[in-house]
Amino acid sequence: MSERAYRRLQRDERRELLLARATELFAQHGYDGLSMSQLAREAQISKALLYHYFPSKRRLFEAALEEGAAELRQRTEPDPARPPGEQLAMTLDAFLQWVQERPAAYATLLQSGSGEVREIITDVRATTAARILSGLGADGRRPATRAAVHGWLGFLDGATLDWIAHDDLSREELHGMLLGVFAGALIASGASGGLPTQNLPA
Amino acid sequence: MSERAYRRLQRDERRELLLARATELFAQHGYDGLSMSQLAREAQISKALLYHYFPSKRRLFEAALEEGAAELRQRTEPDPARPPGEQLAMTLDAFLQWVQERPAAYATLLQSGSGEVREIITDVRATTAARILSGLGADGRRPATRAAVHGWLGFLDGATLDWIAHDDLSREELHGMLLGVFAGALIASGASGGLPTQNLPA
Numbered sequence: 095m096s097e098r099a100y101r102r103l104q105r106d107e108r109r110e111l112l113l114a115r116a117t118e119l120f121a122q123h124g125y126d127g128l129s130m131s132q133l134a135r136e137a138q139i140s141k142a143l144l145y146h147y148f149p150s151k152r153r154l155f156e157a158a159l160e161e162g163a164a165e166l167r168q169r170t171e172p173d174p175a176r177p178p179g180e181q182l183a184m185t186l187d188a189f190l191q192w193v194q195e196r197p198a199a200y201a202t203l204l205q206s207g208s209g210e211v212r213e214i215i216t217d218v219r220a221t222t223a224a225r226i227l228s229g230l231g232a233d234g235r236r237p238a239t240r241a242a243v244h245g246w247l248g249f250l251d252g253a254t255l256d257w258i259a260h261d262d263l264s265r266e267e268l269h270g271m272l273l274g275v276f277a278g279a280l281i282a283s284g285a286s287g288g289l290p291t292q293n294l295p296a
Numbered sequence: 297m298s299e300r301a302y303r304r305l306q307r308d309e310r311r312e313l314l315l316a317r318a319t320e321l322f323a324q325h326g327y328d329g330l331s332m333s334q335l336a337r338e339a340q341i342s343k344a345l346l347y348h349y350f351p352s353k354r355r356l357f358e359a360a361l362e363e364g365a366a367e368l369r370q371r372t373e374p375d376p377a378r379p380p381g382e383q384l385a386m387t388l389d390a391f392l393q394w395v396q397e398r399p400a401a402y403a404t405l406l407q408s409g410s411g412e413v414r415e416i417i418t419d420v421r422a423t424t425a426a427r428i429l430s431g432l433g434a435d436g437r438r439p440a441t442r443a444a445v446h447g448w449l450g451f452l453d454g455a456t457l458d459w460i461a462h463d464d465l466s467r468e469e470l471h472g473m474l475l476g477v478f479a480g481a482l483i484a485s486g487a488s489g490g491l492p493t494q495n496l497p498a
Contacts, residue, residue, distance in 0.1 A: 205414065205418075207409050207410060207411040207414050208409060209409040212407065212409050216407075237462060237464040237465050238465060238469055238473060240458060240462070241455045241458045241459055241462075241465055241470065241473065242455065242473060242477075244454040244455060244457065244458035245451040245452070245454040245455030245458070245473075245474075245477065246451060246454070247454050248450035248451050248452070248453045248454025248455065249447040249448060249450050249451040249454070249477075249481070250447070250450070251450045251454075252446040252447040252448070252449050252450025252451070252453075253443045253444065253446060253447030253450070255446065256442060256443045256446035256447070257443055260439060260442070260443075262439040263439050263440060263443055267440055268443065270484070271440060271443065271444060271447075271481070271484045271485050271486075272447075272484075273484075274480065274481075274483070274484025275444075275447065275451075275477065275480055275481050275484050277480075278476065278477055278479075278480025278481065278483070278484060279451070279473070279476075279477050279480065281476070281480070282472070282473045282474075282475075282476025282477050282480060283473050284473075
């Protein structure tokens with residue numbers, strides 16, 4: 095390895111470490127509750143070096159969110175070889191596991207008042223809804239089914255926040271309830287086909 | 297009427313008019329997007345007079361929210377003489393009517409990034425959840441039922457925002473779906489009794 099490549103590796107590692115620390119701190123204090131000065135102090139580096147890696151708090155925050163989102167995407171990637179019901183069940187379980195590893199950070203993110211965070215959440219929400227709706231075929235183009243899927247994503251938020259706050263339900267119980275409500279919401283919306291719920295694990 | 301009482305009436309009316317105008321403006325611009333100077337300009341009064349009625353933007357905003365919330369409370373007051381299922385159905389319909397009268401304002405409120413607004417929303421959410429859970433008797437003390445009710449309130453938000461954004465579902469369709477999902481969520485949470493759903497209007 096050339097000396098230059100070696101130096102770049104060190105730089106990338108330092109950046110990764112900084113990002114991991116920033117993610118923890120944002121989770122504790124929220125976006126608005128943290129300044130670049132505090133971040134530098136907590137990470138025990140100079141403010142100049144922090145700005146060298148991340149030109150602004152917004153860029154640092156976006157990088158931290160992007161890293162979390164990339165991990166989430168990778169872990170919740172549906173397996174197209176499986177039936178849609180199983181894909182949803184597996185994706186949902188991967189999501190709940192991901193939340194379970196960072197409950198406080200996730201709750202802070204979801205309840206954040208920051209405009210930037212809310213914009214990112216709205217984007218992720220729209221993408222997830224579109225993915226689910228496209229998996230529902232013709233039903234996914236019905237207004238009532240679209241409203242039901244957006245409603246269910248709201249249910250997922252509400253129930254997940256309650257789960258984090260009280261910590262008295264197993265992940266399996268929550269998972270089963272969420273799948274049951276998904277099937278119920280499709281029925282209540284009058285969807286004709288929907289997911290092959292007979293394939294859902296109990 | 298004494299002259300003093302007459303003057304006070306005028307003052308109260310002016311305050312009411314100001315409040316109504318402020319409510320419209322907050323709905324359009326959001327809490328952070330509006331200054332007291334703009335409010336005074338838009339309401340065509342002096343800034344001094346505006347501050348005479350409302351000592352700060354926060355107080356004005358709280359008064360506007362409080363007025364909306366008081367109307368909502370009054371209109372969604374459950375009728376204790378009816379069975380619980382009917383109470384929920386009627387309260388929910390009154391809520392959807394209330395939203396239908398101010399869709400843009402409600403969507404802005406629900407998606408607001410302001411810490412103050414989110415605090416108020418969280419408070420209202422907790423009160424509503426407690427009211428529903430207490431109506432469910434022993435089931436309302438089960439963790440899974442509690443999570444289901446909080447989930448359902450999230451469903452209500454998600455589906456209502458979608459309804460406002462697309463305006464292609466009737467209030468009756470949305471109402472039926474929300475009640476169906478409520479019953480489904482109770483079943484999925486394993487609640488034993490729950491609301492007497494046979495009393496729910498179709």
